[in-house]
Amino acid sequence: MHSRSPRATTRAFDATHFRRALSQFATGVTVITTRLDDGTLLGLTASSFNSVSLSPPLVLWSLSEQASSMPVFSGNSHYVINILGAGQVALAEQFSRKSTDRFNGVEYTLSRTGQPVLKGVSAWFECHNRSRYPEGDHVIFVGEVEHCEVTPQAPLIFHDGRFICVDTQ
Template identity: 40%
Template sequence: MSIEAELLRPISTEILTQKHTVEPLQLRQVFGQFATGVTIITTSNEAGEPVGMTASSFNTVSLDPALILWCIGKNTGCFDAFNRCEHFAIHVLNEEQESLSSLFARRGVDRFAGLDYEINEQGVPLLNEFCARLQCSVAARYEGGDHLIMVGRVEAMHTQDHEPLLFHRGHYARIA
């Protein structure tokens, strides 16, 4: 088999499901070396109630078509809402939104109580403060081990002139 064919060969399901001797805590520490932006992802559940969570697993996929991806843990409290939704919004947080990020990372709290937000035509809650906001329709969902990979088609986007909130080595960070 040529090198090109080998590189383009799809990863087999067997490889993805093999158990490795990687310790989760050690892996988390290694992943923590990669500084990321901090986002809040929002949607509505089947009852039309706003749902949201903090996530750092966000990335761009394609410019044409405009696609992004993010990952949600299957044990996350709002997993069912995101697994069933057709639309969601990604809010890239600004450096002043550390407390908002912490709020949306907590379990068992009303994350939207007293919060300044609006609902778009698809029923998705939109925060009014952000660095960037992307309104998306679900383009695909993929299994990713203990996570679900959500691919979204960008339908609308906005930016505000703020510095981003970052996350590195388990702590919030800012651009120096």
């Protein structure tokens, strides 16, 4: 059930200050990937990822309504959430650039549903595009995980506007 509370009172809210405060929350780093019917690959770096439910297995991530990839991710039946490891800063940066071919030079395999799975990631989740919820200036995507794999390694973290490689040894 989706319900909304009465509107919050945010007098003269400073968006820059809000963004700075949010940057103090350390997050993991993902690359969300999908493939169009014509074979074109699409991917983007995202730190807005979270688990939702174990039964059924659900995860979520969000994307700006203004993102050029919004129609593709909204319309495709599947996508893959790739969790990056500490040694994958260059990959995170490549998929965050405004580039025509973010997959240039990137090694990947295809999942059972034909979605790109990046090589060397610490985990990946092949998701059915179950539901979408517009909230504010973003859309929250809820994916039902159909398959996942894990290769434990030190995580790549995003904090205070920069990538941080964490040594878990």
